[in-house]
Amino acid sequence: MSDSTIKTDAMIATQPGYEKMPSWPYFIWIIFLSMIFVTILLWVLSMLFNAPLEEAAEWAKTPNPAKAPWYFIGLQELLVYFDPWIAGVLIPQQIIIGLMLIPYVDTAPSVQGCYNYSKRKFQFLFFSSGIFLWFFLIVIGQFLRGPSWEMYWPLIDYPLGGHEWVYPGQPLKTSQAKLYSLSLPVGLTLSAIFFSVGMALPVLIFKKYFKQLGIIKYSLVAIHVLLTLGVVGKILLRLVLGIKYVIVTPWFNI
Amino acid sequence: MAANFDNRDDVSFVPSFCKKIAEYIKNTDIWKSIFRVGYPDTMPKRMAVMRSSFYMHLFPTKVGIHGMKLKYSWCMGGITFFLFLALTITGVLLMFYYVPEEHRAFDDMKDLRYVVPFGVILRNMHRWGAHGMVFTVILHMIRVFYTGSYKPPRQFNWTVGVLLLLLTLLLSFTGYLLPWDQLGFWAVTVGTNMASATPFLGYEGPFSKYLGIAIDNDIRFALIGGTRIGPNALIRAYVWHCVGLPLIATALMVFHFWRIRKDGFSGPM
Numbered sequence: 001m002s003d004s005t006i007k008t009d010a011m012i013a014t015q016p017g018y019e020k021m022p023s024w025p026y027f028i029w030i031i032f033l034s035m036i037f038v039t040i041l042l043w044v045l046s047m048l049f050n051a052p053l054e055e056a057a058e059w060a061k062t063p064n065p066a067k068a069p070w071y072f073i074g075l076q077e078l079l080v081y082f083d084p085w086i087a088g089v090l091i092p093q094q095i096i097i098g099l100m101l102i103p104y105v106d107t108a109p110s111v112q113g114c115y116n117y118s119k120r121k122f123q124f125l126f127f128s129s130g131i132f133l134w135f136f137l138i139v140i141g142q143f144l145r146g147p148s149w150e151m152y153w154p155l156i157d158y159p160l161g162g163h164e165w166v167y168p169g170q171p172l173k174t175s176q177a178k179l180y181s182l183s184l185p186v187g188l189t190l191s192a193i194f195f196s197v198g199m200a201l202p203v204l205i206f207k208k209y210f211k212q213l214g215i216i217k218y219s220l221v222a223i224h225v226l227l228t229l230g231v232v233g234k235i236l237l238r239l240v241l242g243i244k245y246v247i248v249t250p251w252f253n254i
Numbered sequence: 255m256a257a258n259f260d261n262r263d264d265v266s267f268v269p270s271f272c273k274k275i276a277e278y279i280k281n282t283d284i285w286k287s288i289f290r291v292g293y294p295d296t297m298p299k300r301m302a303v304m305r306s307s308f309y310m311h312l313f314p315t316k317v318g319i320h321g322m323k324l325k326y327s328w329c330m331g332g333i334t335f336f337l338f339l340a341l342t343i344t345g346v347l348l349m350f351y352y353v354p355e356e357h358r359a360f361d362d363m364k365d366l367r368y369v370v371p372f373g374v375i376l377r378n379m380h381r382w383g384a385h386g387m388v389f390t391v392i393l394h395m396i397r398v399f400y401t402g403s404y405k406p407p408r409q410f411n412w413t414v415g416v417l418l419l420l421l422t423l424l425l426s427f428t429g430y431l432l433p434w435d436q437l438g439f440w441a442v443t444v445g446t447n448m449a450s451a452t453p454f455l456g457y458e459g460p461f462s463k464y465l466g467i468a469i470d471n472d473i474r475f476a477l478i479g480g481t482r483i484g485p486n487a488l489i490r491a492y493v494w495h496c497v498g499l500p501l502i503a504t505a506l507m508v509f510h511f512w513r514i515r516k517d518g519f520s521g522p523m
Binding site for chain 1: 294304322336383399402405412420436443444445460483
């Protein structure tokens with residue numbers, strides 16, 4: 001290699017504001033190394049641990065508990081606190097829509113391409129708590145739930161029992177007796193207060209941000225934050241106060 | 255900075271006759287027809303090799319140093335794609351040994367474990383690779399969020415990325431049923447039961463009874479081809495897993511990568 005080439009490389013790399021390097025060999029090298037690393041990791045894992053294979057599928061033999069794959073077990077855990085149409089349909093749908101909306105409501109271009117907490121505290125905290133909640137529910141569902149979706153310590157032997165089917169949405173027959181629901185006017189009033197105060201309060205406190213966002217972006221953000229808080233709130237209502245439904249109608253319950 | 259890596263002139267430990275043989279091979283017409291640029295040891299050749307090779311031209315000729323740092327990118331997007339490729343290869347090999355038929359599927363799994371040479375490694379790699387891909391795609395999303403890389407002009411690519419996350423989950427979920435063992439069977443039963451609670455479209459969901467939705471015509475019935483997980487659900491999961499979802503995912507990935515090429519790797523403005 002001639003000296004002039006090295007100079008050219010060095011010149012390109014040290015020019016202010018033009019910190020680029022040729023893809024060959026540096027970028028290709030990174031790709032190649034990570035491919036080898038992942039291949040070795042995958043190979044070693046596959047040598048050490050066998051993929052699970054239980055007995056042949058049998059319709060008549062329902063395991064108790066029957067668990068979803070780990071990435072969906074958070075939703076299954078939510079079945080304890082919500083009816084299936086909320087836990088299994090509405091919540092995942094809102095998660096997907098909410099994730100897709102992120103770049104269209106968080107448009108401030110100042111912080112991009114670097115890790116930054118101080119300039120985007122709210123975004124950081126909201127996203128992080130969402131991720132935390134998702135994995136927290138996965139850990140609970142995967143490791144702490146046993147037969148009839150009751151709480152069990154991990155590694156403990158389940159009591160021997162039959163294979164009676166207990167739908168995860170209706171667990172805990174004994175504790176269910178203690179649960180009660182709010183009457184419709186009370187529930188509606190509480191929800192209305194929660195959502196209207198939740199929508200209005202940040203407008204009054206963070207006037208600057210409200211002006212920056214505008215009414216549409218602000219409403220989208222606020223609704224998704226309130227829905228997330230609502231999920232956590234309903235879990236707490238159930239665990240602390242034994243409230244099964246906040247809103248009861250002839251057609252659906254929330 | 256980059257120039258530090260360039261001092262590789264010292265190849266004196268290579269015997270001279272090896273160099274001569276290498277020189278001869280590099281001058282043959284066959285070699286030249288395949289490797290048109292030659293070893294890219296100068297800057298013009300490095301640019302040329304990225305442009306004139308089909309696979310290399312998927313990458314930019316130059317990349318920002320900032321985006322190449324491991325602590326910045328975690329390599330998670332690339333690793334996710336590599337796992338997708340590994341899953342495609344192991345998946346195609348698994349298809350040689352597996353028939354999605356109610357009475358045969360589980361026996362084929364047993365054969366893969368005990369009879370097929372390297373079958374157990376093949377299946378293990380597919381299984382752990384699939385779990386790994388779900389995990390790395392989530393990590394990739396977390397990294398992109400924390401670095402603010404969805405900011406303009408990359409908003410739409412984030413949206414496509416969310417769809418790819420969803421497709422990854424669906425790919426993994428449809429594959430879960432295929433071994434036809436108790437684990438997958440009941441996990442998919444639990445999962446698809448959720449669909450029956452869909453408002454308007456599921457037979458247990460709110461308002462569906464006003465639309466004449468019953469257990470044999472609702473959205474869950476369309477998904478699993480029956481009122482319970484059976485042979486129809488198995489072939490549906492198989493076709494979605496091996497053909498439908500990979501095709502959709504590939505189409506979206508092509509778009510995802512093309513947009514990265516056009517917008518460049520994220521970095522400080």
